[in-house]
Amino acid sequence: MKITVADNSGVCFGVRRAFSLLEDAVKNAKISGMKVFMLGPLIHNPRVIAQYAEKGVDVIDIDSIQENSCVVIRSHGITKDERAQLDRFNGITLIDTTCPYVQRIHQLVEKRSAEGFAVLIMGDREHSEVRGITSKISGNFFVIHPTEFESKSEELSEFIKAHDRIFAVAQTTSRPANYDFLLKKVRKTVANMPGHRFIAAETICTATLKRQDSAGELAKKVSSMVVIGGRNSSNTSKLFQVVSERNKNSFWVESPEDFSSSEIEILKNSEYVGITAGASTPDEQIEEMKSFLGSLND
Ligand code: SF4
Structure with a gap:
């Protein structure tokens, strides 16, 4: 054979970076005696998460955070609310491993929505990355997954027609062919809408x-x-x-x-x-x- x-x-650049930040945190914790936690699984790999559990690094949710501990934020990022909750804890050390490509989408949607653009996101609305992205949007947004292109076609058209400025992004792990398909559909619709502004960002990793x-x-x-x-x-x-x-x-x-x-x-x-x-x-x-x-x- x-x-x-x-x-x-x-392993991609973002995950390698997340591992390296986590390893540093574990080493520093050994010296300081601080307990290290992952806020949600650092990455979607149950075997790796189990290996870290053996080293004493547990996955927790925000309600279980202990004061004077080290909390590692996952590579997919967290929501604005979660970040605000974390900032209220006393004495925790935060290690943010959010991938810079995900951070870039956060910055883009924050800026465009503040400028008055409604945001169209192609991705999985239940995924932590998409939840983090939508939390940064100050105005209206619409999330569509490629499996919903047909079933949510009407809703998408309504969303496009209801907003004269739309900004589109895709979840970093999306398939380019799906994003191209969606962008073509939106461009076709807005072609008949004079004065409509449509901007799409290339955000697939x-x-x-x-x-x-x-x-x-x-x-x-x-x-x-x-x-x-x-x-x-x-x-x-x-x-x-x-x-x-x-x-x-x-x-x-x-x-x-x-x-x-x-x-x-x-x-x-x-x-x-x-x-x-x-x-x-x-x-x-x-x-x-x-x-x-x-x-x-x-
Ligand atoms: S966005 Fe790309 S580089 Fe970053 S963690 Fe995801 S797959 Fe890796």
């Missing part, structure tokens, strides 16, 4: 784009494709979508134990297996998968 790991797989492109290319060449990443990870879900559209033998797992016996059979019969991994998958988990697949040859 030939095994190839797709270029640009695994380049790390996500490169990872999806490389994985998509590899998926076309291999017999089977393995995607590693948390089941709760948005970018891994989109990565899996990209590869499964190009290769019917595509499997999404968090670890080798997740393969079913029929999937193992397919992998055993594959001459060429490709691997890709979501932005929250550390290098060790990719290496572990390579060894596991290699052992299927034995």
Whole structure:
């Protein structure tokens, strides 16, 4: 079995930065005796979160924060309200790992909504990144997920018609084809609205784009494709979508134990297996998968 790991797989710049800030916090806490907490999971990778729990770093919500502790804010960011609540605690040390690409969207929507633009967001309204973005908007906004393009088409048209200035952004992990589709639809509608102003920002993360492109290319060449990443990870879900559209033998797992016996059979019969991994998958988990697949040859 030939095994190839797709270029640009695994941990992105934002997650690497978050890990490094968390590691520094853990080291400093050892010296000061301060307890370190993650405010919500730092990243969407249950295995990594469990490893940190073993080191004494627990995931908590805002109501469970203890005074004189160190609180690490996740890479997807938090809402404005959560930030205000944190600022009211005495003696906590805040380590903000919000990815700079996410922070940029916060700044953009804050500025444009203050200028009077209504904001159109393509993304998952339940995702912490999108909740953080919407919390920064002072005026009206509308969130649409690509799976709702048809069902919410009327609502979207109403929103566009009700606002003469609209600013659009996409969740960082979105698929560019979906965003292009949405922007075309909005431009078509506003073309018949004299005086309407529509601005769209490019906010899809380049790390996500490169990872999806490389994985998509590899998926076309291999017999089977393995995607590693948390089941709760948005970018891994989109990565899996990209590869499964190009290769019917595509499997999404968090670890080798997740393969079913029929999937193992397919992998055993594959001459060429490709691997890709979501932005929250550390290098060790990719290496572990390579060894596991290699052992299927034995
Ligand atoms: S995927 Fe992109 S936006 Fe998300 S944490 Fe990584 S670098 Fe930042």
